[in-house]
Amino acid sequence: MGELVKLEVADGIGTILLNRPPVNALNDQLTGELAEAAGQAAASGEVRAVIIYGGEKCFAGGADISEMTEADYAAMAIRAGQLQAVMSLVAGIPKPVVAAITGYALGGGLELALAADFRVAGESARLGQPEILLGIIPGAGGTQRLPRLVGPAKAKDLIFSGRMVKAAEAHAIGLADLVVPDDGVYEAARGMVQRYATGPALALRAAKQAIDHGLDVALATGLEIERVQFAALFSTEDQRVGMTSFLQNGPGKATFTGR
Numbered sequence: 001m002g003e004l005v006k007l008e009v010a011d012g013i014g015t016i017l018l019n020r021p022p023v024n025a026l027n028d029q030l031t032g033e034l035a036e037a038a039g040q041a042a043a044s045g046e047v048r049a050v051i052i053y054g055g056e057k058c059f060a061g062g063a064d065i066s067e068m069t070e071a072d073y074a075a076m077a078i079r080a081g082q083l084q085a086v087m088s089l090v091a092g093i094p095k096p097v098v099a100a101i102t103g104y105a106l107g108g109g110l111e112l113a114l115a116a117d118f119r120v121a122g123e124s125a126r127l128g129q130p131e132i133l134l135g136i137i138p139g140a141g142g143t144q145r146l147p148r149l150v151g152p153a154k155a156k157d158l159i160f161s162g163r164m165v166k167a168a169e170a171h172a173i174g175l176a177d178l179v180v181p182d183d184g185v186y187e188a189a190r191g192m193v194q195r196y197a198t199g200p201a202l203a204l205r206a207a208k209q210a211i212d213h214g215l216d217v218a219l220a221t222g223l224e225i226e227r228v229q230f231a232a233l234f235s236t237e238d239q240r241v242g243m244t245s246f247l248q249n250g251p252g253k254a255t256f257t258g259r
Helices: 028-043 073-091 108-114 130-134 142-150 152-161 167-172 182-197 201-214 219-235 237-249
Strands: 005-010 013-018 049-053 097-101 104-106 118-122 126-128 164-166 178-180
Touching: 005 028, 013 028, 013 182, 028 073, 049 182, 073 108, 097 108, 097 182, 104 108, 108 126, 108 142, 118 167, 118 182, 126 167, 130 152, 142 152, 164 167, 167 178, 178 182, 201 219, 201 237, 219 237
Parallel strands: 013 049, 049 097, 097 118, 104 126, 118 178
Antiparallel strands: 005 013, 126 164
């Protein structure tokens, strides 16, 4: 277990918990431990769904600027690649992932939330990409994942201005999937992914990979990705269990093993 990032597992749900008060600034140690936790969550058979959580007060306030102020081009070219690689590890977890956002999700913190499949925000949460106010741009995926989620015009609005949006606006533009009272964020995130913790793990993985990889290729290639993933599931125990249960008991009553 890391010092700043821990993976806690209960009832099939793995919680990746950030713990670097006061705002979980993403320094080198935290991002390194985040990469390790993401790898563990991806590999663990006990983990069927994942929550990324920064605690009750703040999700993640962004990169640790003190580590970047005096950096030059060569150093930041390497660092940006490392940050993007960590976010890609999170995005590539082959299981449903939800970011449970309290307080601030800014800069690299928002980029981490963007790497999740879903985002639950507390009513007082603030989300944004304020890098432009520092004379730079997002460097851990924000210019790519944000427009794919909310559209290019709204992404440009947020990135060009550097403004923070409240949870209600985040929900209105599709940046947050659910807004709940601040003290209910984690439980709402658990509720969102609980159904997946007992779902057909291989089918969920196939669906996530088909959607995510299909977005990056032409339609014909995406359809081929879907065809291959679809056919492969007919070698799984869950497919047989699911179809047999449907015929015998009707929909939604199968007990899946994840195999």
